[in-house]
Amino acid sequence: MVGEEGFDRRIEPFRTELLAYCYRMLGSAHDAEDLVQDTYLRAWRARERYDATRSSLRTWLYRIATNVCLTALEVRGRRPLPSGLVAASDPLGPFVQREHAAWLQPLPDSLLDAGDPAGAVIDRSSLRLAFAAALQHLSARQRGALVLRDVLGFSAAETAEILGATVVSVNSSLQRARARVKEAGVRQERVGEPSAVVQRAWVERYMKAFELADVEGLKRLLTEDVLMEMPPMLNWFSGRGNYGLFMEWVFGVAGEDWLLREVAANGGQPGFAAYRRAGDGYDLHTLQIFTVTGEGISRNSVFQDPGVFATFGLAVRLDDDGLAITDGLVR
Secondary structure: OOOOOOHHHHHHHHHHHHHHHHHHHHOOHHHHHHHHHHHHHHHHHOHHHOOOOOOOHHHHHHHHHHHHHHHHHHHHOOOOOHHHOOOOOOOOOOOOEOOOOOOOOOOEHHHHHHHOOOOOOOOHHHHOHHHHHHHOOOOHHHHHHHHHHHHOOOOHHHHHHHHOOOHHHHHHHHHHHHHHHHHOOOOOOOOOOOOHHHHHHHHHHHHHHHHOOOHHHHHOOEEEEEEEEOOOEOOEEEOHHHHHHHHHHHHHHHOOOEEEEEEEEOOOEEEEEEEEEEOOEEEEEEEEEEEEEOOEEEEEEEEOOHHHHHHOOOOOEEOOOOOEEEOOEEO
């Protein structure tokens, strides 16, 4: 039994990994934070019923978190990215927005770093946007089985306990989940992924070319089959040539005067917030998260969602010196 004294101290170390787990399950940083709070509230209320002879505290917390996630998924559905939903589009075609769609959102690294400075308890490669997007094509229980077994390393028996299922059912869900993820062409492991320093260097070069509105310079940093998608728009396309055509259009319409601010998301993916010139300052335009390979930038996921901006703590407007302007005041 666990009494009130010391209970908070015992469960607090699991908060960050539970946040990462809920994010993998829901595909939303905001939802993940809410569900972790719900998990801890339920754990507190049930603390007297915890029996250390039946399961570890970590397994017990994951069972509560899983129940919370499965309940949420009954009404919230999946959060895809455009490339996993519709066919590729013309880079110069009209924007098409799918009304009432819930899209996969990036996870700020600041949420992970704040609770786990050492990063020791989280497999950050399994937080990459491509893998998170692949998970969205699985059923809720397939998603849980794959994450619990292949990412978090729980045994089949532990996973069955967490999911409230049989070992046979868990193994069946896991087999189907692995097949679906393989079909999506996504690998969890970071085989061939450059170091964080190298990835950041690629993106810094991209940022310099972006600030100069140098389309040819941007293209030189891309892989031949680079993909760009822009939720909440359904539009997406691939190929270095298409990318260049689109960026020429962007600079022609939005101008060539930009301020960029570095960000990091999904366990180490580099990116930036782009601010475009608007009058006597700069307005927040997009958040861009990159996938980088040894050959260059292979994917740019561009977000234009106020909810995502808020999760990353981005100012909506900057002055000429790059300082945030709030309610007419520079901060």
